[in-house]
Amino acid sequence: MKEKSQRIIFNILKKKGIKNFVGVPDSTMKYFIDEGLKKKEILIATREEEAIGISSGISMSGEKSLVFMQNAGFANSLSTITSLVQLYQIPMIFLIGWRGFLKDDAPEHEKIGKVQPDLIKIIGLESKIIDDENFEKVCDWAIMKLEKKLTVALIIKRDFLD
């Protein structure tokens, strides 16, 4: 996703009331994170589960919260999402970078990258792919869900190789 889109997404979500951005960095969304760091509104955790735990505490305190992570970290967090976020119905937005989307991405991302859409589906997490064309609509959709106290995931495809 383009640098400009990523920076705009951060600012749209912030403007729509998300005050807390907690997560583990992923270079797929590096400009999104950079935008937040510049504004000192990003909290970096060491593990994705930890970020989800912090975000849960924030959400329980009545503030809107987003957790960002790579899909490798999403796979790490399946049990936390099902046994904490979904069980207690704690609203938050997940922003997930999709490594392994391209066939020739790094080998460690191949397997989880392939099953990424199935993993999300199988735990019953509503999600949408967010891209350069649809990001405004998708941000609105995510905020609308969050205001209904629901949890959703936005997926950014890793559409480049490095």
Add this chain to the structure above:
Amino acid sequence: MIRKKAVELIAKEIGNEPIISANGFMSRDLYETNEKENNFYMIGSMGLASSIGLGVALKNPKKKFIFLTEMATY
């Protein structure tokens, strides 16, 4: 048995402050000995009571919260 008694004594001492308790026996013991509306009983997500606590504390800097955590017991 000893843990349950300890949880009961600690919870009594804490009184009405909100308590976030770790999964497993800790939450069960707290529920049985000192149930109150502002407690949070974490029953899954092993290891995350302290993270949830951090999130809550960050947003409520003037409020006091107690976190009961433990090592795995069996």
